[in-house]
Amino acid sequence: MSEIKTEVPERSFVPGGRRRHRKPKESGTGSRRALVLAVTVPVASAALAGPSAFAADNNTAATATDQPDSLDASDQQMAANLDTRVLDKRLGSDVSGVVIDAESNRTLWGHNASTALMPASNLKLATSTAALTVLGADHRFTTKVVYGNGTLKLVGGGDRTLTSDDLAEMAKTAVAGLKSAGLTTVKVAVDDSLFPEPTLANGWNTGYYPSDVAPVRALVVDGHGVMDTSVDAGQVFAKQLAADGITVDGDITHATASRSDVPVAQHKSGKLSEIVHTMLKTSDSNIAETLLRTTALGADRPATFEGGTEVVREVLSRQYGVSLDGFEMYDGSGMSRADRMPAATLAQILDLLTDPRYEDTLGSMLDGLPVSGEAGGTLGPEWGRFDDANSKCAVGKVHAKTGTLTGAIALSGLTQGKDGKWKVFSFIENGSTANTNDIRDAIDGLAATVNGCWA
Template sequence: MRPLVNACLLLSCLSIPALADDYFDNLLSIIKPPHSHTAILATNLVTGDTIFQQNPDTLLLPASTMKLLTAVAATASLGSDFRFSTRVYSTLPIKGGVIAGDIYISFSGDPTLKATELRSLLKQLTDQGLYRIEGNVYLIGQANEQLQAPGWVWDDLGICYAAPVSDFVLNGNCVHGKLSPKLASNQSQLTVPGYVPISITNTSVFDKLGSEKFCQLDLQRLSGNHFSLSGCYSGSQAIKLAIAITDPGLFMQESVEQVLKSSQIQLQGKISIKHQLPTKTRLIAAHESAPLSDLVRTMLIKSDNLIADSLLKQLGQKTFQRPGNFSNGSRALKEILSSEGIVLTHAQIVDGSGLSRYNLLSARQLSQVLSLIYTDPRFAQLIDSLPVAGVSGTLKYKTSFNKPPLREHIMAKTGSMQGVDNLAGFIRSDTQDDTLFVILENGQSPLEKKQQQAPFSALFLHSLMDNPLAQHAPTDSDRSPSSQAN
């Protein structure tokens, strides 16, 4: 295990008066993980001085720190009042409680749309007196959608954090269930809500005694939102499952059918999918998501991948005036940030969430994004949307961040996946100037992660806050006679 390092103790080890580079070089010789690739950049935001940098231009996997780029680009391009809309149209008016034709529900990829909101949308129609639709219900969404970005790991696709990104999103395109052991046997019982339009064949077992050398669950994704769960789980306690659907269009189609059946509206026709509205329609009901500022806050605090990539597609749609996808969304994001002065010449961006293993960013590029957030009033609210160490989001319970000196003083975006543990954000403390930092660690050994006393990022930040060379810089008020008198 790597020991926690106190900055003052480390300084006493130096044979010459410590300069910043000497201090951190000696520090890293003690705390740097031996098997990882790392990059660091720390800047005093008051003086503008670089406190320390190492490998700042090395391109590494950003993981969810990519969401910082998405947040800035979406705020700059879409505006803080942007909302996703779900709208109902008809070609004929409601007469005598009847629409003597078809209705159209247009979906825009709202990543936050819930079944309760879909029911409320249809209730707007019953509130107008509608009780029968004599035609069909058409669900309008993009044709031939790109549901996953290049570089998403195949193993992740059945898990809800990698749910398909589509115009059709309901309940996060995710189904929650529970796998429980049966009494007096190794068999399991899978429970999912009965109203959810998916089917799962379950043959998995529980290894209650831990006697199996190779024991893992295997989820196979089949067509038509069918799944097969097999293999074994080592333990004797029930576990929660979060399964991402495979066909969002079918999932929405069957969900709308269920909602209609439970409503007071009779449908004489069928429910099917189309990819374009007729030319002459009238709006008869609408639902809007929360504004972009709220969506971005949720995206950053919870590291919500679906929100991030749904916003990326919106960037592509707005910038290039065509249906959004990962390709044109990534290009739009890069163009928007480049116009803001972020140098992304050698960066590779293929999604907005950071899930893709093809993304590549440097510590310097992430530092430029953070600097823009700090200095430009348009993005000031993004600082308050970051997880706070020991308080909120993905930093609330993270090891070593939920206790002093990091607790409450680190506001940062995490970026974690297999072999990756990144952190990018700010230090705010009464004893030192506002500090920007980016700490990237790729190629992390699973064994080393399991054995470490504290994450590398926590060790570095702990010493950065302890370092006398990085303490509060005197301001004009500090030098004034009144301040000296006190």
């Protein structure tokens, strides 16, 4: 897992510029009322928005644009090219896609846009939106050490960025306190009760964990992919105590801290905005799962998969007016093979990032989107992205979230079109039997088509 940066980089691009707040258009079933979100939302969070101007019921290029001839020449060419290129055999027959204008919200092109497919890691966009809205961009996670009855307890607070260096600092503080009290022997226990079971989500294949996504616990160090990350963290902590002259008695056990336990040390994570930024750049599934649980807690719901996904749905639909037609969510990372999202829904979420009203809340998502050809992100050259004859022209020009599972590849983001206007796009394919790299090349080509460099 990449190291969390101390601060989020300055805004590198602002799609749509400083435009006016857009008026919500009426959907095909009539405009919905803006509902008061039934979860706890920080004062600094985004204001209530009406229904998105993007209609989610567009299935073909013709119905998506209604009057395709009214598009300007560059958009007409883009739509015509997409009509052809979305039929690329490498993508298979189960493809959902859409392109909208970020300024006007006008749908420029669509292909099965409302068809719900397995989104893979594109689901992290939904999780991030809810976490930042409910918890706030400045939220920090706290890991604690408490002492009672001869036992030091390491208490997890859901910080997936906790490092061994962070534990070492807490160990030094704990050792100083023990020695000042004349104690040289102690038991060590871990408290990960913040997140209840189950630790595995519906739809996770056994081959996914613990390496790709670990069982979800509130305590982990250095992003270790093991079955019990809490005990693992406790073992690291115990070794650090021993290195400072404290004898650790017995094995690491699970225990719940009590009110009578004495606070010894604590560590606070970086801001949530920084964590989301890194999570999206590197597509860290473990961070996403932690965010889902803590978002549930922030809304006074159980810190379970069900509690978290319920809050995500409420934030998207009631806070932002995003359509949930066909939306099925069982985890926070998109690793679940039961998850389903239409390209239309992903485009609606991304469109929020171009609205100045939500910049303070969701800005880290925009900056966290991987950039085509940028090393260190999932669209970098190390992943073989945007490196073929058709897509390499778009290096540095596409900002998008990737998604890859066996049988599912997605790419959703933003790029500046040939006309200089920012476009929001989403492409998802399921079930193609082509080589994974070939499928990615085909999808990268679609993004390059939206950009207009592959004319």
